[in-house]
Amino acid sequence: MKIKLLFACLLLAGAAAAQHDYAARYTSVFTAPPKRTPTSKVPDAPLSGNGDIGLTFGGTPGHLRLYLGKNDFWRAYPVYPGGGIALPGGLDILSPEMGDADYYAEQRPQHAGIFSRFEKNGRKVEMNTWVAAVNNCVVIEYRVNKPVTLQLKLWTPEGNTGVTAAGSEGKVKWVTRSFENTPLLEWPSHVAIALAVQGAGISADGKVTLQPGKKTTVTVTLFTNHDRPDWKTAAIRDAAGMSDKKLAKISKDHLAWWKRFWERSHVEIGDSVLERYYYNSLYLFAASSRPGKFAPGIWGPFITKDSTAWGGxxxxxxxxxxxxxxxxxxxxxxxxxxxxxxxxxxxxxxxxxxxxxxxxxxxxxxxxxxxxxxxxxxxxxxxxxxxxxxxxxxxxxxxxxxxxxxxxxxxxxxxxxxxxxxxxxxxxxxxxxxxxxxxxxxxxxxxxxxxxxxxxxxxxxxxxxxxxxxxxxxxxxxxxxxxxxxxxxxxxxxxxxxxxxxxxxxxxxxxxxxxxxxxxxxxxxxxxxxxxxxxxxxxxxKSPVAGQMQPRGLARVSIHGLILPGEVCGPVTDSAFNAILLSDVAHWKDRMQSPGEWGNTLGNGLETSFPGAVRVGYDGDEIIRQLKDRIQLQTFPNGWITQAGGGIETLAAVPLTINEMLLQSYEGRVRVFPNWNRQRDAHFDSLRAYGAFLVSSAVKNGGVQYVKILSEKGRDCELENPWPGRKVKLVRKNTAPVMFSGKVLHISTKENDVFELYAAD
Known part of the structure; x- marks a missing residue:
């Protein structure tokens, strides 16, 4: 028993590091410039964000175009196109010497960075680009092996009733864009973008010469009037105040934020394809949404033009x-x-x-x-x-x-x-x-x-x-x-x-x-x-549309009402009705014309149909096979699985499907590995269950090894026995073990109670 407990404790202690390491494994690699950027929908470029500012890394080595989106920059007009989230602007980086250079970039989810390298005729330019996690700025760190001259041009879009301006104060270049004083505009939006350079001089026309052996850092600071009333002054002042010491602090805070993020939970399932999309999806949504900021629209902060689809x-x-x-x-x-x-x-x-x-x-x-x-x-x-x-x-x-x-x-x-x-x-x-x-x-x-x-x-x-x-x-x-x-x-x-x-x-x-x-x-x-x-x-x-009354079976829209997010049906709630829904899912194959079409998710519903199938109890191995076919059919190199009808909702698809296969609780009962083939080794740490429980568990060689639960609120825990037909031993620190038996275990807890369960025989 002591060996088991020691193993579990060591495993859990390493979870935080494991999650960060796993995120690091699943870097997205680009060997050619993006082809679908700019776009009115999902960009195919490397992406970085802090849940408010989104950076889309577009363009070619000779003319990079960095698009800067912001969740709170809207044209508050009641009709689209025209109304909706708008594009603040961006930064053009021109380098004629690097025209037609070899292109290489990595999107690194462990710390929201974009590493890029461009090589031509023995000249190499390396960039490390990231949106600071807790600051309103983008950081671009340069290293070169030979002198290279860049021209940096801030820009902001014209048109759509926007009012723009540009200028400089000292060594800071700035642009602004505003929406105001337009009929039917409900509130004004203003944005300022300010640029500064550390480690090299910048000329009046924005030229910077990079020198070998010396790091040059470009920063771009963004504020809107929704951030603060002195939005323009603040952007210019923050840009002017950049220094090596301040940048070191920004970097430290940035890395600490992402480290804490990855420490929150961990999943390993022994499938590198699904793990890649699991971790990249979590990353991209964390780059899209943040406490204290405006909520992301359909495309998150990765906006590359005005009048995105459905106004964003x-x-x-x-x-x-x-x-x-x-x-x-x-x-x-x-x-x-x-x-x-x-x-x-x-x-x-x-x-x-x-x-x-x-x-x-x-x-x-x-x-x-x-x-x-x-x-x-x-x-x-x-x-x-x-x-x-x-x-x-x-x-x-x-x-x-x-x-x-x-x-x-x-x-x-x-x-x-x-x-x-x-x-x-x-x-x-x-x-x-x-x-x-x-x-x-x-x-x-x-x-x-x-x-x-x-x-x-x-x-x-x-x-x-x-x-x-x-x-x-x-x-x-x-x-x-x-x-x-x-x-x-x-x-x-x-x-x-x-x-x-x-x-x-x-x-x-x-x-x-x-x-x-x-x-x-x-x-x-x-x-x-x-x-x-x-x-x-x-x-x-009943309906005046005859086709609506045909028994078509469970599909995306009905899943929304019944299963996700409705959560009023399932195998525990009503097993007989759930059998009908399970039969419906089994017939999804009948409508497929080619691999990847299961669940009819090319238009909408990727994030609904797959976890919905899990919740009704469809075969886990088949869900995995179909999900991987769907990923192969339609995805971008940045890890974004795309569909016709929407954007950031697909970022929930893989994490939610996997989480629901490993842990379910929406029917008031905690169930570990409910739809997982237990011949597939897997483990998870600190997934959250209804009832305010954090649950960790592992399956190996066909059997559940342990279950560990932290009860945040001290609520009663109803747990389906992970070892059917066997007795269960519950262990708490400094208390005698307690024995349970039966199909469902009813466990009383206290606030912040931690306990572990093992098969007793």
Missing amino acids: DYHLNYNYQAPYWASFSSNHTELADNYDQPLLDYLDRGRVHAKYLLNKRGVYYPVGLGPKGLCTTRWPLTPEEMLARYGTTDNKIDSGYKFLGQKINAVFGAANMFMRFYSTYDADYAKKVYPFLLANADFWEDYLKWENGRYVIEMDHFNEVMPNLRNKGQWKQMLGDYNSSLSLGLVKMLFKGMLEVSRYTGQDSARREKWQHILTHLSAFPTGQTQDGRVALKNVE
């Missing part, structure tokens, strides 16, 4: 929520700190929509938001533009806002709040988001209809319903969905969550009876019989 906004019918899903189980809840604010900021407007458009209490949200109470999804403001883009002159649909036939945008937004609450049982967090959750409960209490002994949902649509150039005026005939599986699942999620949060915080006890009644009497999820005689899920119970 917060799209509420899954795109905004999905990027965060792996953060909870990966023990990176800090990356979700910025998620709630845009939803809270829209509360007052959401109440107005509910009252005046639907005559209901609570909140009714359009499909797309931005920061600070901005709606990004208004219909075009003139009938002529509406006709050109959507085939109808009616731009007053729903008073000019895009709800697209769906009532679920706000309640969809509540899903991540529940996930975070269940993961942490943080009372302060629960009280912070409770007004939003309660407003959703108000709305759905009013909107649900009592009919023949059950609650039903009318006119909330499974898919977006809107005019377009194909259907023109015919789109209204598609309205009329009744009991959409998406809606039923999310509403059930809401009232299940309201009961738990209300009990935990002690609020609104008088309303729990009503919420429980809704939960108990909500309509059953619609199913039907397929042509081959099996029972399968239906999208909706």
